[in-house]
Amino acid sequence: MRITVDTEACTGHALCLANAPDVFVLDDLGYNVTPAGEVAPELEEQARRGALSCPEMAITIEE
C-alpha cells in the first residue's frame, strides 16, 4: 500500500492523525506533512481509516 497526501488540499482538520496516529505526521499547526511512501502491512488498516476520515479527501491510497 502506498499513500500520497495532497498538502494543498489539507486544511488541518487533523482527523487523519486521530484515526491513524502511527501513519501520518502533522506539522506544528496540524497540517499533514507525511511524505508519500509505502505503508507497513500492519499499519494498512490505520492508513485506510485515516484517509477515509479526511473531510478534504486529501489522502490517496493505492493498494
Next chain:
Amino acid sequence: MTPVDGSPARDRSPVVEFDVYQHDSMAGSNAAWAAVREECPVMWSPRNGGHWTIAGYEDVAAVFRDWETFSSERTDPERSSVSIGAANIPLLIPEEIDPPRWKPLRRILAELLSPNAVERLRPRVEHWVTHTIDQFIERGEAELAHDLSVPVPSLVTMEWLGWPAEEAAGAASVFHDMAKFQHGTPEYAAGAARFQWLMEQVSKELVARRESPRDDALTAIALYEVDGEQLPQEVAEAIVFMTIGGGVDTTTALTSAALVHLGTHPEDRQRLIDDPSLIDSATEEFLRFYPPARTHARTVTTDVEFAGCPMHAGDRVLVSEISANRDESAFPDPDTFDIDRFPNRHISFGVGIHRCPGSHLARLEFKTSIREVLRRLPDFVLDQDAVVEYPNWSVIGGWGSIPVTFTPGPRS
C-alpha cells in the same frame, strides 16, 4: 465550472420562494432542507435580499473549497458576508478575509488553536468541566444549558484569552443570550447591550496587554506581527471577537444537542456509558446530526455556471451545512443517528481554507463535558416538555433550556 461568456439577461433559474428565516424549530428546519434537496438542490430564492441556495453535499463542499469564485470577503460594511440576512455584526477576521491577506491572519488562530496547543489546554478543560458540574451535582437537578453547556466553553475560552476569571462566564454567555431570545424582546436588547460592553472590554484588554504582556492568547494577538508590524487595534479586536463569537456558543449548542439526544435516546446513552471509547465516533455523529452552524453564505466573484445554473458576479449564495450533512448521496441512511458511523466526513466545521480553526478545542470541550456527565450523572432524566429550543434555526441552532433531574452526587 465554466465561465458564462456574454450572458444576456439575469436569467436566474430555477426560482423558488424559499425563506430560510422561517425555520423556527430544528424539526421544521430539517424538514424544509429535506424538501429542498428533494426538489431543487441548487436554486435562486428572491427572499432575504435574493440568493442562490446550495443543498447537496458535493455542491456545498465545492462552494466552500472554491474561495476564489465564492468569496467570504466583506462587501457591505454593515452586513456579514458569511451569513444571509441583515446581521449587523463586526467584521469577522480571518473568516471574512480571503487570500492573500487571509494567510498571516489565519496563522494566528492556527498557532493558538493547533492540535498541540489544544492538548496543552486539556488540564484546564478538565478542571472547568469538573468545577462546573460540582456547582450542581449535589442538588439532583439542573438546567444543563445554563449550568453546563453555556459555562464550560465560556470559562475555557475566556481563561485561554486571559480574561479576569470573575467575569469570564458572564462575558462569553452574551452570545448565547442573544441566540436564545427573539429579536425585539427586552432579553435580546439586554444581551445586545452587554455585547457592546464586551467589545469595549476586549479593546481595553488588548491595549493593556501591549503595555504589560502576559502568557495568554490576548497577549499573543496583541503582539502578533505581520510583515514586522503589530496588527492594527481593530484587526486584533476582530480576531478576539471571532474566537468568542465563533467558538463559544457553537460548542454550547453541540453540547446541548448531545444532552437532549442522550436524554431522549436511552440506548445511545447506555452504549456510551458501557464503552466510553465510542465518544470519538459519537462526537462526529453529533456534529453531523446537529451542526451548530446550520448555514453560511458566500458572494460570487465572477459570472459562472455552477451545477447548471447561471450565477453572476455579486450574487449571494446560501450554503447549507445541515442539508449537506443529511444528503443520502454522501451518508447512507442519513436521518438515522449512528454512533458507529464511519466514514463521517460531515461539513459541520466547514471545509476549505475557512474551515473552523477552533475545531480541536471544540472537540476537546465537548468530549470532556459529555464523558463527565455520563460518569457523574449517568441516570439524568430530561424533562422533555420543558426543553426550549432557540427561536430561529436559520443560521445557528441551539437550546435555551434543558431541565434534568438525577441522583445527587458528591463534589469532586
